Amino acid sequence: MGIYDVDTRAITCRLRQDGSLIGVLSTDNSITDEELLKMSRSWDIVGIDLISGLSCQTVHEWVDKTKQEWDFSSGGSGETFHVVAYDFGIKHNILKHLASYGCKITVVPSTWPATETLKMNPDGVLFSNGPGDPSTVPYAVETVKKILGKVPIFGICMGHQLLGQALGGKTFKMKFGHHGGNHPVRNLRTGHVEISAQNHNYAVDPTTLPEGVEVIHVNLNDGGCAGLAFPAQRIMSLQYHPEASLGPHDSDYAFGEFIELMKQQKTKKLEKKISTWNQNGFHVPFQRLLHGFQNLFLIMSNRLSSRRSWQKKQCYKINLETQSKSLEDQISGLKPELGCYQNHKQLLEQEQLKLRQRVEIIQKKIMLKNAEIEMNKSEVNKLRECSVMQQGLLQAPFLSWNIDPLQHWYNDPNSYQGNGVGTSYIPAEPSHMWIHDNVPNMHGMNMNMPNNYIGSMINDISRTFPNEDLN
Incomplete structure (x- = not known):
């Protein structure tokens, strides 16, 4: 079921002022608002036994196999412990955790008598989680009182509250219950902070607990009691859920501590038997037999653990x-x-x-x-320098001649057709030119020429420049 178009800010302010309230959600449009209000006002968790309707009705052994992902007991001793678990609405994850430590688990109803539980000779008793007010189940409180001090006890959530009342303390309804998987809790023994999953509306008042009972866990949000311990009677309890799945898993170690309490109880029983045998004078043969059994037990335990x-x-x-x-x-x-x-x-x-x-x-x-x-x-x-020099030579009145065309004329005089200076001939290269010392404007040729060619040249020059002195 889902809801929308709700003024969550107004609801938050109302809850902050009045605390947890009863509400009704319905998908039946035929029910009027007045009828819904009447339904919400007629129901309350205070004074109502909500456990008996959830508990199992017969005694049975938990036989479901534990998968590998639920094996939390790696490195355990391999010992088997018999645990009687009272079902107040127990979560299967609690049973899976205990089974992973090799425990044999017998689940009993919430009304199961304490005398019948003690006849089973368990190594420990677990009081499970459950809904509602612990004050509405006085029969469960009496059961807890009769088992106190007989065997190690582990209480979770409702079991924690029942232990608080059985030890002489009081419980109260919280203005704001603890719900969700992100509650910080401090372990006062180690100083570590654990993130826990919680779901409860009642709590134990630590100021009403008798001497010897220790508060070992505190909720860091409101300072409430989140865990108890009574070392003298091997009792431990947690207000939150250490078995939470998918998490958080910060408090998984609590099940290992319960196993240690049962080990101590076994050792104490064994020491008591040995003391009784010694007092009766049977200590010598029985001690040998006991030591033999102890060694055999240790060997078998080690082999099982090794296996x-x-x-x-x-x-x-x-x-x-x-x-x-x-x-x-x-x-x-x-x-x-x-x-x-x-x-x-x-x-x-x-x-x-x-x-x-x-x-x-x-x-x-x-x-x-x-x-x-x-x-x-x-x-x-x-080439540019040559061009410049050629231009100067063409402007001069007298030009020298290239030896090639002169030689050509010498070989073929008829080829000369000019009437003036330099006609039909290419100006001489700069390397072939010289300036006459006595005639500034006269360019000569440094080569031997035939007399008839020289004579013709002189005649041409004379005709061109009649007023010049050619000597």
Whole structure:
């Protein structure tokens, strides 16, 4: 069932002011609001026995097998303890925890007489959790009183409150009950803080407890009593749920402490028997027999514990082998991929080497090209200088001649068709030119020329410059 469109802030303020209240939720639209209010006001948990309707009706032994995930007793002694569990609405998780320690568990109804319980000769008695007000089940309180001091006792939740009343204390209804899985509790013996699961509306008033009863756990939210201990009578109790599942598991150790109380009780009974035998004069033969039984018991316990440890080790070994094989299979499956990756890596390295070589060759070509460009630049500069000089020579009145065309004319005089200076001939290269010392504007040729060619040149020059002195 779910609800919505509720003013949760208003509800919170109301609960903070008035404490826990009775409410009614219904999906029947035919019921009026007035009828719902009447239903809520007519029901109350105060003064009502809510246990008898939840408790089992017959005595039975808890025989459900404990799965491996519920095995909390690793490292235990292997001893078996008989525990009688009173069912006030007991949770199966409590029984599973006890069974994990190798306990033989007999579950009895809430009205089971204490005398019948003691006839079973149990090693310990557990008073379970349950709903409602402990003051409404006085028969349960009387049962607890009759068992106090006879065997070790462990009370949880309702069992804790019944123990508080049986020891002489009082319980009261809380303004705000404890509900949920996040309540911090301090263990006053160790100082450790445990996160606990709680679900109760009543609590024990620690100021009303007699001398010798210790408060060993305190709720850090409101300072309430969360656990009791009476070492003289081997009694312990917790207001919260150490068996909580799926958690928190901070208080799992409480079941181990209950096992230790039962061990101490067994040892005390054994010492009492030995003392009785000694007083009756049968101590010598019985002591030997007792020591023999003790040694045999220890040997069998150790063997049983070793057997359990061996079985656990075998299970762990099988699990490890299975995991190892699975990992080996995964590695085998990855080997081909690793080989392909390595081959691909080698190919990439070869391609990278080829690229580097190509880059080096291109760099060398670029260097050679740069050198060629520099040479071309030098040639261009030379050509520019020649061009400038040629322009100066063309503007001069007298030009020298290149030896090649003159030589060509010498071989074929008919090829000369000019009427002026320099006609049809290429100006001489700068290296072939010289300036006459006596004639500033006269450029000569440093070469041997035939007389008839020289004569023709002089005649041409004379016709062109009649007023110049050619000497």
